[in-house]
Amino acid sequence: MARAATTADAFNAVAEPRRRQILDVLAGGERSVNALVAQLGLAQPQVSKHLRVLRHVGAVAVRGDGRRRLYRLNGEALKPIHDWVRAYEETWSERFAELDAVLDELKEKEEGDDGDR
Amino acid sequence: MARAATTADAFNAVAEPRRRQILDVLAGGERSVNALVAQLGLAQPQVSKHLRVLRHVGAVAVRGDGRRRLYRLNGEALKPIHDWVRAYEETWSERFAELDAVLDELKEKEEGDDGDR
DNA sequence: TTGACATATACCGATATGGGTATATATTGC
């Protein structure tokens, strides 16, 4: 045993700067691989490989369109990361505590109205 | 050129599960290296190495105490991560946008009065 | 079918990574 698993989870997928860039672009809407290549200035195989990692962790989804493949963002895959850092935010942001209070209050008021989402 | 920089930023520091564990423990307060070793069941050199990475990105701070070194959390180093994922949260949580609106509204009201309810 | 275009995959080489073990560097107490 010499090394632990890596690219299998969202944290690692996002640790790579290029992959964050890709997600940032996809946040602007669906893109073909070539569009990403052009916009990011990376080589096509590299983009495809990064996309594979992102697909693997569910951060992007694909859709075939003729001979292209259109990738789109699936931000929900980043939720674990958000949930994890969120706890630490309280360390530096006092405003967050205030926000939490507001959230609770709002929850009470919403009881019976908005179910999920 | 065959590989990009890695452990130099917070994203990568936190991509390693053991390092997240270390931070999670430190969230409970200052700990000595040995305390971390005991609590996490890792080998001492490994813990020291992970701590070095975390120190490098500013996620932890050290304080000498006799022959021990007490490490403490510095959550602010994780802010870039939080800021980055936060934008994506709106992708999966519509509620967040709503909450933001509420916060703003509340702030306006707080500017001289406390009238809600 | 042939050919152009779009994307994925295979392979290679360089390097970083993480675990393991041994050892160096404090620091304290005798």
Added chain:
DNA sequence: GCAATATATACCCATATCGGTATATGTCAA
């Protein structure tokens, strides 16, 4: 000084990672 404790570093090894180049796969058009 010497021993013991606490931590950091050095070194080795196995492997994953990333970029680069070449090639395979897939799809459309003529």
